[in-house]
Amino acid sequence: MNALPVDTANHQRIAKLGQRVLTGGLLARTEADWLFELESAPDIFDLMSWANRIREHFKGKRIHLCSIVNAKAGACSENCKFCAQSAAYQTDSPRYGFIEPEPVLEAAEEAHKSGVTAVGLVAAWRGLKEGRC
Numbered sequence: 001m002n003a004l005p006v007d008t009a010n011h012q013r014i015a016k017l018g019q020r021v022l023t024g025g026l027l028a029r030t031e032a033d034w035l036f037e038l039e040s041a042p043d044i045f046d047l048m049s050w051a052n053r054i055r056e057h058f059k060g061k062r063i064h065l066c067s068i069v070n071a072k073a074g075a076c077s078e079n080c081k082f083c084a085q086s087a088a089y090q091t092d093s094p095r096y097g098f099i100e101p102e103p104v105l106e107a108a109e110e111a112h113k114s115g116v117t118a119v120g121l122v123a124a125w126r127g128l129k130e131g132r133c
Contacts, residue, residue: 018050
């Protein structure tokens with residue numbers, strides 16, 4: 001059986017960078033760029049493995065849950081090609097103006113009971129204006 005040599009240079013470099021981060025070190029911009037440019041599946045799996053180790057080391061096994069409430073739906077003046085809420089497209093997406101505060105509060109209370117730690121309000125609109133839109 002003829003075994004082909006395996007290049008472990010990237011594996012070792014990824015491990016070295018991962019160990020540095022685990023001990024509180026930082027990456028240089030060029031090192032981060034190099035990680036971003038990895039293309040081979042084995043290298044990417046090495047990188048994901050180290051990212052998971054680092055996440056667990058610094059953040060533990062807990063996850064942060066976030067819930068969203070759609071505060072205004074549809075008829076958005078933006079023309080985002082991917083979005084069903086754009087006024088430029090005829091979709092079955094619901095359309096309504098800003099909802100009252102009570103349903104938002106109810107959604108936030110329900111989310112809290114479920115262990116959610118953040119609630120985000122989303123709305124279909126363009127830009128920020130003072131007062132109600």
